[in-house]
Amino acid sequence: MIRTHDLRKTFRVREKGLFGPRLEKTAVDGLDLLIPPGRVTGLLGLNGAGKTSTIKILATLLRPTSGTVTLDGLDLVEHAREARRRINLIAGGERMVYGKLTGAENLRYFGRLYDVPAPVLRRRTGELLDLVGLGHAADIPVERYSRGMAQRLSIARGLVNDPAYLLLDEPTLGLDAPIARDLRRVVADLATEGRGVLLTSHYLAEVEELCRHVYVIADGRHLAEGSPAELKAATGSHRAVRVTVTNPSPGLTDRITGFVRGIGAEPQLAPTADGGLLVTVHHPEDIAGPLAGAVVGAGGAIGGLEVTEASLEDAILALADGSAGPGTGAGTGPRAAPGPRSGAGAGAGPAAPTSAGTEVAA
Numbered sequence: 001m002i003r004t005h006d007l008r009k010t011f012r013v014r015e016k017g018l019f020g021p022r023l024e025k026t027a028v029d030g031l032d033l034l035i036p037p038g039r040v041t042g043l044l045g046l047n048g049a050g051k052t053s054t055i056k057i058l059a060t061l062l063r064p065t066s067g068t069v070t071l072d073g074l075d076l077v078e079h080a081r082e083a084r085r086r087i088n089l090i091a092g093g094e095r096m097v098y099g100k101l102t103g104a105e106n107l108r109y110f111g112r113l114y115d116v117p118a119p120v121l122r123r124r125t126g127e128l129l130d131l132v133g134l135g136h137a138a139d140i141p142v143e144r145y146s147r148g149m150a151q152r153l154s155i156a157r158g159l160v161n162d163p164a165y166l167l168l169d170e171p172t173l174g175l176d177a178p179i180a181r182d183l184r185r186v187v188a189d190l191a192t193e194g195r196g197v198l199l200t201s202h203y204l205a206e207v208e209e210l211c212r213h214v215y216v217i218a219d220g221r222h223l224a225e226g227s228p229a230e231l232k233a234a235t236g237s238h239r240a241v242r243v244t245v246t247n248p249s250p251g252l253t254d255r256i257t258g259f260v261r262g263i264g265a266e267p268q269l270a271p272t273a274d275g276g277l278l279v280t281v282h283h284p285e286d287i288a289g290p291l292a293g294a295v296v297g298a299g300g301a302i303g304g305l306e307v308t309e310a311s312l313e314d315a316i317l318a319l320a321d322g323s324a325g326p327g328t329g330a331g332t333g334p335r336a337a338p339g340p341r342s343g344a345g346a347g348a349g350p351a352a353p354t355s356a357g358t359e360v361a362a
């Protein structure tokens, strides 16, 4: 288990120009996180929320200003070298491999930095290249790889030390849909095998698919946490049922409105281009059948019926605009927002050939 307690990171920054006064900038502000084995844990937040700083601390690339981080009971700051053998970082959009070396040479190089025994490394190099679909390109220099191939190699590199904990910072950024889907399958399998995974992703559908538990942070602070389903329930983000009525009339509208209010919701009513009425109802239960029955029972003719499941994005948007309901497990005050995009720079452990950088989400 990776556990952080009251984790803080402050930077000294100059507010104005090179010679301006130095100010304290708090990037991480008292975070308590648990990343247990066998689970993909999500970390979401707006740009500048503190995700990259948090991941860099967990990857031992940044020292926390205060607070503690332990990995299976080992203090991550005092025992960084030991801890690094058990962690790795995969940051999407970062080239974390050497262009002049072939794919296989890269993996052998990084494996040696992690002290992976030679016979194990030989076997693992082949297995990992196959895992990411690069078996055919093992002996080609990486500078001749496409961007997607180089990124897939970075993923193999992140697994070369067989890490117990994997930190994934936008791992599918820029990957083609089929490759991203394969990667999600690999990530899910890694967690099923018992590894602990921390994921930040701009793609909330990906977070929803993979994460059993999600932390939402804002301004470095904990904002909400729970499973995607819990976050949706906590923010009142329910599935939407849309019924198109082809023969609307004021009386019919009143009766539909009365039915919807009777089940504890408020309908959204909008005229359609061809003179119909679109009735949208958000409700925690499956009310498509009863709503259709009520429309027909009131003399309405149905031209279309559509059910859209609530998404994690809906929940995060509700947190962002402050409309999340209180006391429902969604944390301490709704302020977060979606759209995380972070580049965590160099990888955990041995040096990777990349600069540490932070990009801003779209």
Ligand SMILES: Nc1ncnc2c1ncn2[C@@H]1O[C@H](COP(=O)(O)OP(=O)(O)OP(=O)(O)O)[C@@H](O)[C@H]1O
Binding pocket: 011, 012, 013, 025, 026, 027, 028, 045, 046, 047, 048, 049, 050, 051, 052, 053, 054, 339, 340, 341, 342, 343, 358, 359, 360, 361
């Ligand atoms: N090296 C640094 N020096 C000064 N301030 C920093 C540094 N790194 C991060 N910060 C600041 O700390 C805050 C948190 O940044 P961080 O990169 O951790 O956020 P993030 O959630 O990953 O954002 P993004 O989604 O944009 O990548 C920001 O206000 C950022 O400007």
